[in-house]
Amino acid sequence: MTVSADPLETLHTSDRPLLMAATLAPLGRGRGDPCHRVTADGSLWRTTLMPSGPATCRLVQVDRCSVRVTAWGDGAHEFLDSVPDLLGECDTATDFAPEHPILVEAHRRYPGLRIPRTGRVLESLVPAILEQKVHGIAARASWRRLVTAHGEDAPGPAPTGMRVPPPAEVWRRVPSWEFHRAGVDPKRSRTIVAVAAVADRLEEAVTLSPVDAARRLRMVPGIGQWTAAEVGQRAFGDADALSVGDFHLAAMVGWSLLGRPLDDPGMVEYLEPLRPHRYRAIRLLEVSGTAVKPKFGPRTAVTDHRSR
Known part of the structure; x- marks a missing residue:
């Protein structure tokens, strides 16, 4: 404590x-x-x-x-x-009117589910970058190691081990070998340093429309549609931010709502009538326990970038 x-x-x-x-x-x-x-x-x-x-x-x-x-x-x-x-x-969600029975029932059962808006861009952006194209277990371990090493102790009676997310100036100074020891490859570490260098401009995105905010994020090399959506869901409270490019999402949507897998273009087309609530639909599937994705093979291996 x-x-x-x-x-x-x-x-x-x-x-x-x-x-x-x-x-x-x-x-x-x-x-x-x-x-x-x-x-x-x-x-x-x-x-x-x-x-x-x-x-x-x-x-x-x-x-x-x-x-x-x-x-x-x-x-x-x-x-x-x-x-x-x-x-x-x-x-x-007053204008959210899904037609699929699963979404209708989930929306009825969970009227208190909302999309949060933290207003803190870098705090959502850095862990999203760490999650780019790697296993979630590895990304979470990298986030835990980096924040524990470079974040300051949490004020007040916080549970043991809690830290405050580092500011932009600290992320800019993290040495490349510390990223490497945390299992972060050079491409992702360069992107983190790049966003930290323009953090002030990125934080201003909370005052923009979701579309303009995502566009500003994507001006930074290494920030694509998926990463911008992940930030939009958290920092901007964007109920429509769809994580196109996610390894599991399209298949999950397809199996949950159609009984068959979808690819990214198919998911985007299928969810189009739900704008501007596509992310809300995803959260309702998750929270209601109706998100389904059958397993057809062994679990994806966790890549250890420290050995590369």
Whole structure:
């Protein structure tokens, strides 16, 4: 446990159902994420680096529409101001009208599922880059190792091992051999350094429309459609950000909704009528437990880039 400081606290109460755990689940990068932790009592702990400084937050679901939020650190005030966006208050699904019975039922059963908006671009972008074209297990291990080594201790009484995501200037200075030891190949490490060099401009993308924000991200070499969508889902709260190029997604959508696999073009065509809620449909499949993808062979091997 880190040294405690005086906390700030607020009770966020919505006028509609709110599923905190399911809404914020995509923000975590595996069970060992040093910036996102769910403890045995059901509390969700997160760290973030706000413009005013680092912050640790603890979120607890109080009732169907309320979440108690406690924050520590120099960025605590600013973080509390961002809580409505984080909990998806700006995300509405009033015009979401799926026709597939699976999606209709999932939407009915989970009215409190929302798309969060962190407003922190680099904190979503770096782990997304680490996940480019590698096994999720390896990417999460790289994120854990790099943040543990280069992030500062979380303020307040954060669970042991939690860290604050490093700022852009720290990512720019990470030596190539430390990326290598963390299992990150040169292409991904160069992309991380490149985005860190223009981090201020990328953070400004939160003020743009989702389309313009994605376009700005993709101006950086190494940032493609998939990576921009992954950031859009988290930093921008984009309910339509579809991760085209994902190794599993198109097949999962096909098997779940059609009983057969789809490729990326087929998925895009099939989900077109659901705009601007294509990502919402994906989350409903995941949260409702109706996401299906049969296994036809051995698990994909985890590539160790440290041996290359």
